[in-house]
Amino acid sequence: MDILFLVAQQTMYFSIPLLIVALGGVFTERGGVTNIALEGMMIMGAFTSILFINKMGGVMSGQLLLLVAILIAVLTGILFSLFHAYASINMKADQIISGTALNMFAPAFAIYVARMIQANGVQQITFANTFRITKVPVLGDIPVIGGMFFRNAYITTYLGLLILIASVIVIYKTRFGLRLRACGEHPHAADSVGINVYKMRYIGVMISGALAGLGGLVFVVPTSTQFNATVSGYGFLALAVMIFGQWKPKRVLFAAFFFGLMKTIASAYSVIPILSTMGIPSDVFKMVPFIATLIVLAFTSKASQAPRAAGQPYDKGSR
Amino acid sequence: MKPYTIKDRANTLLRSTAFSHGSASVIAILSGLLFGFIILLISNPSQAFDGFIIIMKGGFSTGAKGIGQVLYFATPLILTGLSVGFAFKTGLFNIGAAGQFVMGSFTAIFIGVRWTFLPAPWHWIVALIGAAAVGGLWALIPGLLKAFFNVHEVISTIMMNYIGMYLANLLVKLTVYDSLKNLSMNTAETATLPKGGLDNIFYNIRGGSGTIDLSTVNSGIYIAIGIAILMYIVLNKTTFGYELKACGFNQNASRYAGINEKRSVVLSMVIAGALAGLGGGLLYLSGANGRHLKVIDVLAMEGFNGIPVALLGLSNPIGIIFSAIFISYITQGGNYLQSMDFVTEVIDIIIACIIYFSAFALIIRGIIAKILKSRKSEEGDL
Numbered sequence: 018m019d020i021l022f023l024v025a026q027q028t029m030y031f032s033i034p035l036l037i038v039a040l041g042g043v044f045t046e047r048g049g050v051t052n053i054a055l056e057g058m059m060i061m062g063a064f065t066s067i068l069f070i071n072k073m074g075g076v077m078s079g080q081l082l083l084l085v086a087i088l089i090a091v092l093t094g095i096l097f098s099l100f101h102a103y104a105s106i107n108m109k110a111d112q113i114i115s116g117t118a119l120n121m122f123a124p125a126f127a128i129y130v131a132r133m134i135q136a137n138g139v140q141q142i143t144f145a146n147t148f149r150i151t152k153v154p155v156l157g158d159i160p161v162i163g164g165m166f167f168r169n170a171y172i173t174t175y176l177g178l179l180i181l182i183a184s185v186i187v188i189y190k191t192r193f194g195l196r197l198r199a200c201g202e203h204p205h206a207a208d209s210v211g212i213n214v215y216k217m218r219y220i221g222v223m224i225s226g227a228l229a230g231l232g233g234l235v236f237v238v239p240t241s242t243q244f245n246a247t248v249s250g251y252g253f254l255a256l257a258v259m260i261f262g263q264w265k266p267k268r269v270l271f272a273a274f275f276f277g278l279m280k281t282i283a284s285a286y287s288v289i290p291i292l293s294t295m296g297i298p299s300d301v302f303k304m305v306p307f308i309a310t311l312i313v314l315a316f317t318s319k320a321s322q323a324p325r326a327a328g329q330p331y332d333k334g335s336r
Numbered sequence: 337m338k339p340y341t342i343k344d345r346a347n348t349l350l351r352s353t354a355f356s357h358g359s360a361s362v363i364a365i366l367s368g369l370l371f372g373f374i375i376l377l378i379s380n381p382s383q384a385f386d387g388f389i390i391i392m393k394g395g396f397s398t399g400a401k402g403i404g405q406v407l408y409f410a411t412p413l414i415l416t417g418l419s420v421g422f423a424f425k426t427g428l429f430n431i432g433a434a435g436q437f438v439m440g441s442f443t444a445i446f447i448g449v450r451w452t453f454l455p456a457p458w459h460w461i462v463a464l465i466g467a468a469a470v471g472g473l474w475a476l477i478p479g480l481l482k483a484f485f486n487v488h489e490v491i492s493t494i495m496m497n498y499i500g501m502y503l504a505n506l507l508v509k510l511t512v513y514d515s516l517k518n519l520s521m522n523t524a525e526t527a528t529l530p531k532g533g534l535d536n537i538f539y540n541i542r543g544g545s546g547t548i549d550l551s552t553v554n555s556g557i558y559i560a561i562g563i564a565i566l567m568y569i570v571l572n573k574t575t576f577g578y579e580l581k582a583c584g585f586n587q588n589a590s591r592y593a594g595i596n597e598k599r600s601v602v603l604s605m606v607i608a609g610a611l612a613g614l615g616g617g618l619l620y621l622s623g624a625n626g627r628h629l630k631v632i633d634v635l636a637m638e639g640f641n642g643i644p645v646a647l648l649g650l651s652n653p654i655g656i657i658f659s660a661i662f663i664s665y666i667t668q669g670g671n672y673l674q675s676m677d678f679v680t681e682v683i684d685i686i687i688a689c690i691i692y693f694s695a696f697a698l699i700i701r702g703i704i705a706k707i708l709k710s711r712k713s714e715e716g717d718l
Contacts, residue, residue, distance in 0.1 A: 053490060100692070110695035113429050113490060117643055118692035125684030133379050159551040249633075252492045260491065300506035303633075306497045311477070314492065317487045 020289060024278075026164035027285050032124070032277025033177035034059075034236035038197035039262060039269045040184045041228030046264060047188065047222025049201040049214075050105050051328040053116035054098075055229045056252025057123035061097045062230025063237045064127040066090035067244040070144045078147040080172060086234060094225050094230020097123070102222040106215050109330035120252075127246035143243040148172075173235040180228065184266045197221055203239035205332045214331050229255075241285075250307070254280075257310040263322045275313075279306040337549025356704045365662070374681055380677055387678050389685075394665035397690055404538025404551025408622070410664035411438070411553075414560040415615025417660050418567055418606045421651035425571055426604035427584025428482070432493025433612040434639025435500030436474045440467035440613025441620045441629055442504045443637075448523030449512045450622055454694045464559075464617045471613015472606040476600055481606030483598040489605065505631050516706075519628035520620075528623040528680030529554040552626045556618035559650040561657055563611070568653040580604050585596040605621045612639060641667075644687050647694040663687065 038055055045052040052058075066086040072083060097119065104115035132138040152158075153167040163233055166174075188194040199207035200217040208214050230254065236251055237244050262269030283302040287291040294301075347419045372391070390397060395406035416433045423430035447463040454462055478496055481487035532555030540549040571577040583590045583600040593598050613639065619627055643706040645663055649655030669682030 071704050104692065104695055108696045110697075110699075114643075114695040115645065117431065117640075118688050118695060121640060121691065122685060122688035125681045125688060129375070129379075129679050129681040129685060132681070134462070138679065180622075250494075250498050253498075256491055257495070260488075277637060298506055298509075300502045300509075304499050304502045307495045307502075311481070311487075311492060311495050311499075314487045314495075315481055318481075318485055318487045321486060 022164045024281055026169050027281040028277045029174050029282040032273045033174050034232040034251060035255050035258050035276055036270060036273035036335035037177050037235060038182055038229050038232035038252060039273055040180060040257040040266060041225035042256055043264055043266060043269060045221045045225035046324050047201045048197045048218045049204060049324060049326040050218050050222050051112045052101060052222060053113060053256060054101050054119035055255055056248065057096050057120040058097050058226050058229035059125040059233030059248045060246060062090035062094040062129055063233030063244055063248060065093040066234045067142050067144055067237060071142050074145050083148045087231060090230040090234040091227045094226040095258050098226020102219050105330060106218050109234050109332060112328055124246045135184045141243045141245045146242055148238060171239055181270055182265060187269045188266060201326055204326050205329040254306060257314060261313050261317055264324060276306060279309045340695040357650050359704060360700040361694060363569045363700055364690050364694035367693040368686045370609060372686035373691040375682055375685055383676050387534060387673055387676055390672050391666055391669040394669035399536050401540040401549055401551045402668065404553035406664050406668050407557045408551065410661045411556045411560045412615040412619040412638045413641055413645050413660035413664055414564060414657055416612050416638050417645030417649060417656040418564060418653060419612035420642040421646035421656050422567060422611060423604060423608040424646055424651040425584060426580040428604055429490050430493055431490055431694060432475060432496045433642040434636040435497035436471040436559050437616045437639040438504045438611035438636045439474045439500045440471035441616030442507055443467045443470040444617035445523060445620050445629055448527030449521050452524050456526045458487045460621050461531055463527050463654055464614060465531055465622055467617030468610040472610035475605040475609020479602040483601045508629055508631055518631050522624045523621060529556050532558055545684040552622050554622055559618060564653040564657050583668040593674050615686055623654045644691045647691060
């Protein structure tokens with residue numbers, strides 16, 4: 018039973034950041050801008066917020082510190098995403114190239130700044146984890162479910178689920194969501210009825226930046242005690258989750274849990290009795306999430322429901 | 337009719353597409369360097385100027401050996417640049433050069449260490465062929481997924497990067513591991529690429545002892561340049577290259593014209609992968625003094641730097657030779673930055689900025705064209 022609880026808790030740690038970042042991907046692609054810089058945005062968000070926790074750990078602690086860090090991660094993500102928005106919307110740049118540039122920039126920048134400001138030029142930023150909620154009052158006492166979801170939890174887990182609900186409502190039930198989707202499917206039609214395509218796309222990219230920045234923090238906090246300028250390819254996995262989830266928030270949730278479970282197996286295999294006795298090298302387990310992604314993509318991409326105008330710069334003059 | 341003057345000739349040159357494309361690359365490089373200078377200025381104002389000079393001096397900081405090192409590290413970049421550039425020309429975005437590169441590297445090292453039954457020239461030749469073959473195989477999977485399952489190559493090659501990195505780590509540990517240094521073993525003497533006369537040019541004489549401090553550059557640079565010329569011929573002078581490029585422009589039109597577009601996509605990916613894999617072989621078959629494969633969970637930088645190399649070289653194989661040397665040059669400059677209070681990662685920041693600004697190429701070209709056009713209308717009768 019303890020192992021079941023552990024696996025469930027670990028799966029949450031890995032799934033929630035995937036869910037948050039993949040939802041960010043949904044917003045930007047629904048608006049018509051491909052954003053492969055999610056990885057870089059995660060790194061930037063994690064970098065500034067973990068640095069903040071590192072510096073302010075003595076002054077504040079617990080949930081208040083985490084909440085301020087969340088705010089910082091979100092703002093960093095938005096700020097960094099503006100570069101991608103400017104390149105892909107105003108400059109009509111190749112969105113993959115712009116995204117690649119940002120993905121290369123983020124880790125280099127994080128290492129550079131960390132080594133310049135920390136003593137002895139250390140690039141890892143350590144932090145004290147004072148954010149774990151050992152047991153949620155009342156809910157934590159529910160048999161089985163309490164142990165799986167309401168013990169050793171973080172507020173970010175519940176925040177992630179709130180974001181999911183908000184995303185469903187915003188994309189499907191609001192005027193903004195409808196307009197955003199129109200810009201991703203047929204921007205000329207949207208423009209012809211008076212929607213500002215550029216503005217909508219900017220907002221889509223900025224939401225993705227906010228969520229990716231947050232996702233970076235949410236990924237690092239439960240799984241580590243230091244930040245080393247990497248989120249281990251999580252931004253790219255989130256892209257795969259988005260495609261597997263067919264750009265639909267509710268399906269993205271299931272996709273995120275599937276990949277979260279794969280990642281849990283990769284990182285916690287040594288405590289799962291069946292897997293640890295097989296004597297398989299750790300590198301094999303590290304490959305599992307990526308191999309699973311490829312296989313899943315092969316079976317789901319035939320009938321792709323990608324937004325039709327995703328990845329194409331919008332040019333008012335073209336037909 | 338007026339006679340054809342030098343001024344006319346200059347105007348024709350200014351209006352040629354190669355010029356406007358090339359100047360877009362130069363603007364991207366200058367913007368990237370400017371941004372790097374600003375970063376240096378913010379982080380350490382007193383040494384910023386000297387630091388920037390060191391970057392600009394690049395390999396020249398350490399004399400003939402330094403230039404040799406620039407060429408040595410340019411060798412794999414030419415190949416990964418060709419890999420990305422070739423894929424660009426055929427309408428594919430190969431972000432997977434890192435994975436193909438590392439798999440090729442492992443293969444070359446494995447053959448170099450284990451297949452000692454092969455005699456001297458054949459040993460490194462077989463190792464290089466093996467590297468190219470495995471690199472191609474590594475790109476075959478995304479190629480097939482793209483052609484038959486509609487999986488976008490960007491996402492599948494990224495996944496293959498991570499799988500390749502972990503697999504190469506695992507295989508090195510299982511077969512050719514030097515556990516003391518956490519590196520791959522030295523390859524056999526017979527598997528080391530010959531120096532090809534370059535050892536007579538690129539060396540420094542150590543002060544005091546008077547011993548020779550030799551650069552690791554070897555005939556790999558000849559092979560890289562030869563392959564670049566070969567790719568230029570394939571892309572521009574053969575039917576095969578034309579078909580691949582046609583598929584990149586318009587798959588439906590190509591199918592209508594009787595080209596097997598699925599076969600073209602798969603072949604393009606395999607060739608791109610083989611180029612990146614060969615780059616790995618050329619870098620690591622450089623003897624005991626050369627590079628060794630590290631067992632760390634970090635994607636091969638040579639693979640990603642293929643992207644700026646291809647972009648700056650406008651995906652033209654000949655242009656790629658020069659852009660690879662440029663990227664290698666400033667990377668070497670960055671290594672010398674450690675002598676001051678700077679961190680070498682500023683070079684990665686500069687390279688990232690160069691990529692970012694080269695994404696603006698379309699707009700920059702448009703602006704250049706507009707300026708030239710307005711000049712033309714002023715001159716009237718031209």
